Amino acid sequence: MIKITFPDKTVKEFESGITGLDIAKGISNRLAKEAVSVGVNGEIYDLTRPITKDADFAIYKFEDEQGKEAFWHSSAHLMAEAIEALYRGVKLWVGPSVNNGFYYDIDLPEGKNITEKDFPILEKKMLELAQQKNEYIRKDIPKAEALKYYTEKGDEYKVDLIGGLEDGTITFYKQGNFTDLCRGPHLPDTGYIKAVKIMSIAGAYWKGDEKNKQLTRVYGVSFPQKKLLDEYLEMLEEAKKRDHRKLGKELELFTFSSKVGQGLPLWLPKGAKLRERLENFLKKVQTEYGYEPVITPHIGQKELYVTSGHYAKYGADSFQPINTPAEGEEFLLKPMNCPHHCEIYNSKPHSYKDLPLRYAEFGTVYRYEQSGELHGLTRVRGFTQDDAHIFCRPDQLKEEFIKVIDIVLYIFKTLDFENFTTQISLRDKDDKSKYIGSDENWAKAEAAIIEASAEKGLNTVIAYGEAAFYGPKLDFMVKDAIGRSWQLGTIQVDYNLPERFELEYTGSDNEKHRPVMIHRAPFGSMERFVAVLIEHTAGKFPLWLTSEQAVILPVSERFNEYAQEVMKKLALADVRVSIDERNEKVGKKIRDNEVKRIPYMLIVGEKEVENNSLSVRKQGEGDIGIMSINEFSDFIKDRVAEELK
RNA sequence: GCCGAUAUAGCUCAGUUGGCCAGAGCAGCUGAUUUGUAAUCAGCCGGUCGGCGGUUCGAAUCCGUCUAUCGGCUCCA
Known part of the structure; x- marks a missing residue:
């Protein structure tokens, strides 16, 4: 017998080998009907997978995240089965569930391709297979055997996939005529899937590496009832109405011109008034927090960015230098304001008594973004950061950092951004070559961010590889109308630029010391912030902000x-x-x-x-x-x- | 940058297998109306069908190319 602990902490005994579905049936038929997967000690199990040890247990329906995962993952297999049936010779890579459905990456045979016209055919095939109510059968196979199977089949993708797995046995799932290497979990049978919609196709590099071949990614979504699909599609239509690109045009907030250039927004009077009001709002807050305004030009000598490290990191992938005709000087459009602000700091000697110094500027910067990356106002090539740099003593760092968190939280609260997430962005653990500075400096900076976030009780997630090249960040992320997550506010600790710019202050000991820098932008950029604001409010801006009350x-x-x-x-x-x-x-x-x-x-x-x-x-x-x-x-x-x- | 798609008036969209002067609604202008809580009526103006090149007797329609946009991928200082 095994002990099963339910979410409400009640414990019941069952025979070892009982399935989640049996337990659900024991509670109520209705629950058994709605269940799509179960949780066993934190792992998601198939409803039909035997449970053989004591477990914390939960039943998941389609509404639950864990339920959706099993449902959509199973749907990906169903789609793969349909694709195999319709496109002979197709090779499969992987097909996970994602936020709003699932996808499968496939390699179509030479000369074949899928277009939107094929979607209804694919959907029909999927439903046809679903109606066969084929069971998803789980099976463990020794690694060597699996490898042999796919090598003989000539499927280099699956061979590669298995090669990367640990030795021992490998799990396969089979439904109908389709077998796939898969960890699971899955639905009991395909009959659970009542409604499917193929959403889009896209290219996706194999293993996410742009040097690799591009596979075809087919996106779909599925539901246990037709009604839910209709509701979902309606929701998407509604979300489209909130799209800042559409509202920006309708409400005459901003525009683009191909003559001016892609990714270079033009703010119309109504948008400019809105933005100005936001800027004034932040300026007032910043004045209260002891910030001082500075103003710097849009370009700087190439040498400035060699010093900062920007040139080494991004020189080749950025807008190319501007040259003066006679002297042959080289200037770069500024990608960030910090080098200029460092030089402002350096304009005179500082005492420890002067610190912290907080230089704020709505600084417009230019970054070369790949053409395919541009997106309305959220991803542009020229934008204005609500930037500031705080130069402080090491002993002031935490307090200053916390004060910046307070500003961000105040702004988000004032604008009703309730559903934001906070992310601590650290270095890529495996590739430190993308960053400048010593391990020691990085360790200090990371510790400061983690400590300050903990002190403010922020519920953070850690993302490796997301740090800025000069230091780790605390990022505030907010979702747009269609559920895409954007980084807005950011606070960054930096020990590196002060070294590179040889920033100093004289301490009470009359010795020279190095200040620490905090880079921070509560909005992130005016462009992206306004975009997200438009989508959150559906264009119904708060009274204090709107240009016409x-x-x-x-x-x-x-x-x-x-x-x-x-x-x-x-x-x-x-x-x-x-x-x-x-x-x-x-x-x-x-x-x-x-x-x-x-x-x-x-x-x-x-x-x-x-x-x-x-x-x-x-x-x-x-x-x-x-x-x-x-x-x-x-x-x-x-x-x-x-x-x- | 890559994969796929799209581009017709200021905006939203029609335009059948290539065939006479390319259409509608809204917006704009003019006039009538002087209006009471989500669209008053009439007339007019407005387009080298994204640009360039090609196929054809003939191209908005077919092909190529460039530009921009959309959905992803990669990237994101």
Whole structure:
């Protein structure tokens, strides 16, 4: 007998070899029907895999992450089976479940390819195979035997895959006519899969290395009910409506021009006003935290970047130097502001009493991004960082770092970014050649970040290989409308640039010491931050940020004069307001301004002129009643104060 | 940069197997209407069908190439 501990800590005894499905059946038929996988001591098991030892046990449905994993992984196998059936001679690489479905990387035979027109055929084949309710059968095979099988089959991909596995036995799963090397877990049978949709195809380098051959990656998604698929597709449609590229155009926030160049955003007046307000908001916070503004040019001598290490790291892959005609000087567009700020630090000697120094600049930088990488406002070639560099003594580092975390958290809270994740980005453990500086400096910097994050109680994940080339980072990540994660805020500890720029201060001992640098950008970049903000708010910006808080809608042209009077009074009370004086019916004006997401509409007609009042309508909600002009400006003031609290 | 796809008016889209002057709605302009909580009516303006080259008697439509965009991969100081 074995002891099974349920999530609520109750313990039951079962015969050894019982399956998760049997246990579920023992609880209720309905649960057994909805279960797709089970958890056994933290590992995800097939429903039908025998459990042979005492275990902490959990049943997962499709709604659970662990359930989806088994479901989509099984779907990937199903898709592979369909592809094998439709494309003779195809070779398979791997097919995992991912965030929103699954994919399979395949190598199609010479001259064959899959296009979007083939998707329905593939879907049909998959459903046909699903309806056969073929069982997913787990089988352990000795490594040598598996190797022999695939060598004879001439499948170099699977041979490579097995070669990288530990010796001993290897697990295979078979369903219908399809057998695949796989760790599992899987569904009991293909009949669980009721709805499938092939989403897209893409090239994907074998093993993620661009030197390798590019395989074809087929993305799909599947569900246990047709209804869930429909809901998912509808959700995607909704998400598309929030896309900052679409809203940016509709709300006239920014644009691109192929004449100006790809990845070089042009901010339109409304977007510029929004951005300016964000900048002012941060400037105010930074002033409170003791930052001082600095301003530096957009280019710098090549030598500056040789000193900083940027040139050695990125010189060949960046915009090429700008040369002066007569003297043959070489300048680079600045990829970062830190070298300039280091030279500001060096402009005069410093005492330990001066530190910390906090230099802040909304600095525009230019980076060569590969053309295929550009993406709306989230990935561009010219962008403005809300940058600052803190130069401090080693004993001040932790306190300063924590203060920066506070700024980031305050900003995220003010803008309702609740679902962010924090990531400690460290060096690639296996390849230190990508970074500058001594191990000792790196160790100190990493320790400082880990300690400060722990002290603030941040729930961090560690990502190796994500550090900046000069130091480790604490990154704040936020998801966009379609679930892609973007790095926004970043805080970086750097012992290396101070060495390279020979930064010094005189200590109380009258000796020269080296300061530590913190690089930080709470927004990350104005471009990316605004992009994510647009998607989070669906263009309905908070009142304090939006460039137009209210619009006055005269019922007819007869009331334009009163509207002007109202506008003047509200403008004096710092309400950002305009008038829709067009010769249109109120219904039309309301509709147009609803679409423009103006938070409040102030309707004025006969009644309002008589009572010296406004009829207030809230965007998305409708009529909220009559107010006097003063009442309305107070109302806006209160709302703004609340938002910024 | 790589794989796949897309590009028609300011915006959203039609345009059948290549065939006379390339269409619609919205926006814009003009006029009528003076309007009460999500679209008043009429007229007008607007496109070298992304650029260039080719095939053809004839190209928005077929082919090549360049540019830009979209979905991924790789990259991301």
